[in-house]
Amino acid sequence: MLDQFDLSPLVTPAMDWFQVNKRDLPWRRDRDPYHIWVSEIMLQQTRVEAVKPYYQGFLAALPSIADLAACPQDQLNKLWEGLGYYSRVRNMQKAAEVIMEKFGGQMPSDYDAILSLPGIGPYTAGAISSIAFDLPAPAVDGNVLRILARVSEDDIDIKSDLAKKRAQAALEGVMPASGSGIFNQAMMEIGATACLPNGDPLCGQCPWKKYCLANRHGSWDHLPVRSKGKPRRIEERTVFIVRNGSRVVIDRRPDRGLLAGLYEFPNVREHLSEEAALAYAEQMGYEPLRIRRLEEARHIFSHVEWRMIGYEIRVSDAELAKEMVENVPADKISWPVDIGEISRKYAIPSAFAAYAKAIQLERGPKREDRVMGL
DNA sequence: AACGCGGGGAC
């Protein structure tokens, strides 16, 4: 168990190992608090490889906290398009506003002040405090919980609040007076590159091998213990590509809930026949000319699965839609937008990627390899 | 304490 395990001998080996074995990552090039902050928010529940294409572009577009605070919401979502958990970037902007108003535009160098900011919880507050300001605060993430469960052979449910509280307390007792950011990153690096979350751990390259009870007893196979989540529900949807030439109809999702404030192709919650789809288009205020069935698609969120069918409906005059907003179902407003303008301005979540592809719509961050045409 | 919230890579 963790509370009967002495972590103090593990600190120096972890830090020494990290200096030699750390990966070269874009957010390790400097210790600017804003840069560290952006990277830590992006990395919440998100793999390093997924963050890489976004990090530089985000900071190039918004080089300072003041820029973030002043950024229009659509541009903000566009910079985050495809990264997921979009409330992260909304909260980050709220925090930027607080920093502008209360902290003179500078990230505060105080753990409790950092923790008070929207979108910053115990983990992120510890990461920013230690990496940017060398404050001795732990940063307990999934990696840290896993390696601590294994090294101390603790079978507590690492998803529980108690496990996080105990890990936090145990680490507070051994934080180095200087180099806390190195120590925190070292533990995460051990978890990410040696004490792997799936598949067999690479104990041969772990600096904690000789201290690790799971390694000594061969119990790593059933550690850590992690309770199961709720099974996801299934939703059927029909997606409409309503278009006239290069103009396609999109709508904006509600400000709360799943994919809040992002844009999408009009869709309904059941599978519609071709006849019903045509009726729906007419109800939206369009005059259908042709209809074509698109490929089926499936998108898995953490808590729901969409099983989608789609129709491309060519209409005679998409301009009319601007006058027909009252006919649009629910609280959504839809309107026709040029495809090129969608890719420049409007964030369309990955769930619609199959249908975005049907109109050759570019989504997601501009990557170097795509810019170079490779 | 449980749930909502994205997307994708590794197995």
Added chain:
DNA sequence: GTCCCAGCGTT
């Protein structure tokens, strides 16, 4: 298919 990722906010 399952698991889980440099988690947080709400209820």
